[in-house]
């Protein structure tokens with residue numbers, strides 16, 4: 001064996017394992033002297049490497065508690081968590097933490113520091129070089145404000161700065177708690193553009209949001225958390241399919257369609273016929289909404305073709321994630 005070969009074997013032996021999925025098994029967290037507050041209850045969760053994963057839940061559902069346990073900041077009362085191939089709270093997790101970026105829900109910033117000084121401060125805490133700070137500021141669109149004090153920053157600029165500190169040290173995994181709070185639509189677009197770039201580099205991103213429509217458009221898969229439990233998990237399509245929520249068909253019809261509409265729909269499982277908001281009397285209105293089970297959608301659409309030129313327009317409206325989220329409640 002020559003020197004080069006032994007060197008490369010040594011490198012393989014000490015190389016970190018490939019980024020593994022995040023895995024939670026039976027995770028529970030209780031607070032209070034007698035453990036009477038159950039913030040997280042029996043959570044099983046798998047987040048694949050390279051995913052953009054969304055965690056959705058109302059206030060108090062347990063999202064932040066789950067994040068803090070995945071970061072090793074607090075210890076589960078029961079269950080196990082593995083992040084990037086290592087048990088959280090295990091002896092070598094400190095090392096893994098260096099590969100993780102975290103944006104807390106309320107990032108603490110010091111008003112007297114400039115943006116650049118803030119990033120240097122966080123770089124020191126994380127044990128990474130100051131050299132990357134200007135580039136990270138540039139990446140989040142704050143290069144122009146690098147030497148302005150944080151007290152002069154708008155809410156959106158503060159949120160960008162919080163995001164910037166999470167990006168320090170080129171993390172392999174990002175936990176972002178409500179990352180788009182306080183951002184205007186353009187800044188939200190910028191944020192997801194950066195997320196897309198990071199994912200192109202193989203970074204795994206886990207985020208929470210209350211803006212359900214925003215999450216629905218962007219994540220690969222998500223978990224709906226309610227009262228500390230996962231109520232549903234999967235892609236948006238899987239959630240919709242699993243819940244079998246009805247599909248809405250929005251029709252625009254020519255006058256005098258009433259009897260014909262009733263005739264073509266006879267025998268089909270159309271549960272509701274209502275006028276779309278703004279239209280006049282229900283069945284004679286020109287704009288109608290029909291609701292039917294998703295497995296009857298094609299049969300209903302085919303039947304509606306029987307309206308001929310009285311059917312002016314037809315839109316199939318899938319249930320939104322909002323429907324999925326609230327459909328899983330209670």
Ligand SMILES: Nc1ncnc2c1ncn2[C@@H]1O[C@H](COP(=O)(O)OP(=O)(O)OP(=O)(O)O)[C@@H](O)[C@H]1O
Pocket residue numbers: 031032037038039057058059060061062063064065066105
């Ligand atoms: N340190 C703590 N001591 C006692 N109870 C706590 C503690 N941290 C969280 N809780 C409770 O655990 C539950 C879950 O809180 P958590 O902050 O995880 O929810 P969340 O989904 O992040 O909510 P939000 O969207 O409002 O941030 C809540 O009932 C909360 O009051």
